[in-house]
Amino acid sequence: MRLPFFFARRYLFSKKSLNAINIISTISVVGVLVSSAALVIVLSFYNGMEKLILSLYSSFAPELRIEPAKGKVFNASSKVFQDLRHNIDIRSYSEILEDKVLIEYNNQQFIAQIKGVEPKSLTEANHQNMLYAGNLGIYRDSVNFALVGAQVQANLRIPIQGYNNYIQLFSPRKGSSANSINPMDDINQRQISPCGILQYHQGFDNLIITPIEFAKDLLNEYEEVSAVEIYMKDSTQVPSLQEKTQKQLGADFIVKNREQQNPLLYKTIRSEKWIVFFILTVIGVIAIFNIIGSLTMLVIDKKQDMIILKSLGANNKLIQRIFFYEGIMIAFIGGIIGIAIGLAFCLLQEKFGIIRTGEGANSIMDIYPVDIRASDFFLVFITVMLVSSLVSYVASLLSVREIKEEGIRTND
Incomplete structure (x- = not known):
């Protein structure tokens, strides 16, 4: 192994005649x-966008959400729920009641999703970052407000x-009949004043x-709730509490973590990342194929040297290794420098915000986010080296064949 590597290093770093x-x-x-470098930069930028999107979603989604396996509502007065409410590891516990309602303001109407929560849960879970304007005080001085x-x-x-x-909020009255002369007798109507506007987020805009x-x-539902939402003091305890609570509640309930509450969002983000990685890898493979051209030209330049080595007893395998190691060294040097450049650019973007969105001060982001992950650097390096190894192996086989044909012509 030392002899082929010695020749490969000499050919790569010494001056060539052509x-x-x-x-x-x-x-x-x-x-x-x-x-x-492109793979590292794009993956890091995509990680930043992924982290931003999930953080925005986390502002609205609880760490755990308990829902009925069947039906829309359930009674949350059992001992399991009472124990959860008084669990010292839980930062916020809130019963939730949700349904569709009709909203009217200034003769304009809109179908929305009402979400009734325990007012204290908004401050306990620190939901301030989900506000675009206003405040979280939905219950002040015995007066109800809305976000x-x-x-x-x-x-x-x-x-x-x-x-x-x-x-004005309208909802069909529970248990009402269709025989009333006045249709409004079967409709609950309440009014409320807004105290804040939520940040733009798809799925929560209505x-x-x-x-x-x-x-x-409003919904005429006094005994049952739609869900129970939980935030933990320590997020690392979420999986254990989820498993424990699911066992206690049994098959009649579903205890969901954030990913299970919106699986489509998480699957889409992850699949998009791998699609982007695959496309960039294909583009990178085209660039890596330059190694074949480099090794082919090197064979032409060093063909006489290889013939001399063969006459001294070198076999085709040794010659093949020389050019194979040459290609590996090209890939290794290019890969290491490229990853270093990609890392440097990401650090500069993280510190100085070189690339900006150009949006206003109230936009969700002004600077493209970056999230540097060591696993991405390892993945890029392994991918580059694997592709380069395959290309170098093919190029070295072609090189040996060329030298073998040249040797046959020389003997003739």
């Missing part, structure tokens, strides 16, 4: 370098300040958050 070989070898290194989603506010143009900003007692009164 200037074209120097240029092609440099192009091969640069090709591997650029593809490696409205961005789409609700945009469609109805509801102001969050003023004395005449009450919105939401209106109110105190749960207000929601129970």
